Amino acid sequence: MATLDVLKNDLSENTNLRDDLARVTKDPNAIAGLFPAARRRYGQEPLADGWTTDEAARALLLAAAPAEQIGEVYRYGDTAEKLAVLKALPLLPIGDAGVPLLEDALRTNDTRLVAAALGPYSDHLAQDTWRQAVLKCVFMGVPLKGVHRLAERADPELGAMLRAFALERHAAGRDMPPDAHALLDQLKEA
Amino acid sequence: MRIFDPHIHMTSRTTDDYQRMAEAGVRAVVEPAFWLGQPRTNPGSFTDYFDSIIGWEPFRASQFGIRHHATIALNPKEANDPRCRPVLDLLPRYLAKDGVVAVGEIGYDSMTPAEDEVFAAQLALALDHDLPALVHTPHRDKARGTLRSLDVIKESGIDPGRVALDHLNEVTVEDAREAGVWIGFSIYPDTKMSPDRMVEILRKYGTERVLVNSAADWGKSDPLLTVRTAEAMLAGGFGAGDVDRLLWRNPVEFYAQSGRLDLSDIEEAEATFAGNSILRGGS
Numbered sequence: 001m002a003t004l005d006v007l008k009n010d011l012s013e014n015t016n017l018r019d020d021l022a023r024v025t026k027d028p029n030a031i032a033g034l035f036p037a038a039r040r041r042y043g044q045e046p047l048a049d050g051w052t053t054d055e056a057a058r059a060l061l062l063a064a065a066p067a068e069q070i071g072e073v074y075r076y077g078d079t080a081e082k083l084a085v086l087k088a089l090p091l092l093p094i095g096d097a098g099v100p101l102l103e104d105a106l107r108t109n110d111t112r113l114v115a116a117a118l119g120p121y122s123d124h125l126a127q128d129t130w131r132q133a134v135l136k137c138v139f140m141g142v143p144l145k146g147v148h149r150l151a152e153r154a155d156p157e158l159g160a161m162l163r164a165f166a167l168e169r170h171a172a173g174r175d176m177p178p179d180a181h182a183l184l185d186q187l188k189e190a
Numbered sequence: 191m192r193i194f195d196p197h198i199h200m201t202s203r204t205t206d207d208y209q210r211m212a213e214a215g216v217r218a219v220v221e222p223a224f225w226l227g228q229p230r231t232n233p234g235s236f237t238d239y240f241d242s243i244i245g246w247e248p249f250r251a252s253q254f255g256i257r258h259h260a261t262i263a264l265n266p267k268e269a270n271d272p273r274c275r276p277v278l279d280l281l282p283r284y285l286a287k288d289g290v291v292a293v294g295e296i297g298y299d300s301m302t303p304a305e306d307e308v309f310a311a312q313l314a315l316a317l318d319h320d321l322p323a324l325v326h327t328p329h330r331d332k333a334r335g336t337l338r339s340l341d342v343i344k345e346s347g348i349d350p351g352r353v354a355l356d357h358l359n360e361v362t363v364e365d366a367r368e369a370g371v372w373i374g375f376s377i378y379p380d381t382k383m384s385p386d387r388m389v390e391i392l393r394k395y396g397t398e399r400v401l402v403n404s405a406a407d408w409g410k411s412d413p414l415l416t417v418r419t420a421e422a423m424l425a426g427g428f429g430a431g432d433v434d435r436l437l438w439r440n441p442v443e444f445y446a447q448s449g450r451l452d453l454s455d456i457e458e459a460e461a462t463f464a465g466n467s468i469l470r471g472g473s
Contacts, residue, residue, distance in 0.1 A: 036286040040450070076237070076283045078244045110249050 059088035089121040159187035196441035197403035261294035269308035294324025313346035376405035377415035385422035
């Protein structure tokens with residue numbers, strides 16, 4: 001599993017990043033110009049565990065800045081930046097301070113942001129918010145296989161919501177995605 | 191036919207437009223930041239708009255196979271409202287984005303001192319961020335506005351080859367051409383420029399350093415007038431190569447000067463279509 005130490009090690013040869021991390025440590029506001037430019041400054045090569053250089057560099061930049069910068073970086077981020085912040089959240093020592101960012105992502109209509117909000121950091125989401133998020137995935141056609149701890153967290157209330165949704169879809173002559181049906185079956189058996 | 195519309199305000203257009211554009215061959219667009227019908231009153235209103243043209247619009251466009259980039263600036267009209275001016279301090283954040291390929295639209299609306307100041311400040315930002323600039327010429331007093339814009343561009347020290355001067359017509363084209371900037375034409379249903387007039391201009395000046403766009407927005411405009419211009423060129427004796435240069439290779443060349451124009455998705459899709467069996471039914 002990726003940790004900040006693993007990512008730091010993976011990028012230890014990246015001299016641009018090494019210099020920029022030192023800059024951000026000295027002047028946290030420098031992150032405003034460096035974070036968006038990550039692909040151009042550090043590259044976009046694949047690393048282990050589904051990370052890329054730019055995503056890992058962005059996680060390390062966030063770790064080098066004071067926690068209050070995280071919300072600002074997310075606020076002004078384009079989609080790739082927002083996705084990188086969401087991916088970095090579980091690695092950062094911020095407790096549940098990142099929950100408003102997940103809630104922001106879940107309000108969007110961008111399937112990539114909604115999917116990213118349901119990664120490991122979604123452990124911090126309240127159960128009712130989490131259920132709505134899972135249902136939104138089903139509604140938008142976001143595959144459920146990416147939802148962190150889905151089988152463990154799914155409860156009878158989510159089952160009731162999915163059954164009602166399946167009924168509406170059925171009335172419209174449409175079907176619910178197969179992964180949502182599979183989840184319903186699992187909930188019935190429990 | 192592949193079309194790159196170098197200036198279109200998709201935030202004002204419907205998904206039906208995206209559909210029709212994709213069907214007609216539009217594969218890439220650039221959406222410049224500009225004013226909306228309703229004037230804005232605070233910087234937050236701008237940043238939400240910028241977020242939309244670097245976030246939501248590229249996502250919407252991608253659903254139709256269209257690549258979307260943006261240009262970012264404080265437009266000349268709203269540069270006159272002191273409540274909006276603080277957005278200038280937020281521009282560097284946006285000018286650092288991968289999807290931002292120029293500073294724009296900048297230039298003049300009513301040629302006020304405030305517009306002078308904001309125009310010059312944003313040309314300096316283009317130099318700082320190593321970005322080209324997209325300059326709007328005013329709808330009223332256009333000839334004088336064009337000359338004054340060319341003066342400000344010259345004074346700024348930016349390479350004229352990295353500037354597009356837009357919304358030109360028969361009266362203003364000559365001065366812009368001589369100054370060495372890219373010359374832009376917005377093809378509109380009734381105003382600015384028509385496909386047939388455009389063909390005449392191309393006959394006179396050629397296709398080099400010329401950009402043709404629909405500038406479609408919330409007014410009476412048509413996102414397919416780029417395509418109609420291509421058709422008028424073919425009917426008027428231009429070849430397919432001229433059309434491809436004007437409506438694809440030219441905008442690519444202009445915006446590629448940013449170092450950030452990324453058409454890899456589209457090139458991949460075209461490569462797949464041309465060379466791979468999947469889209470030809472597995473044969």
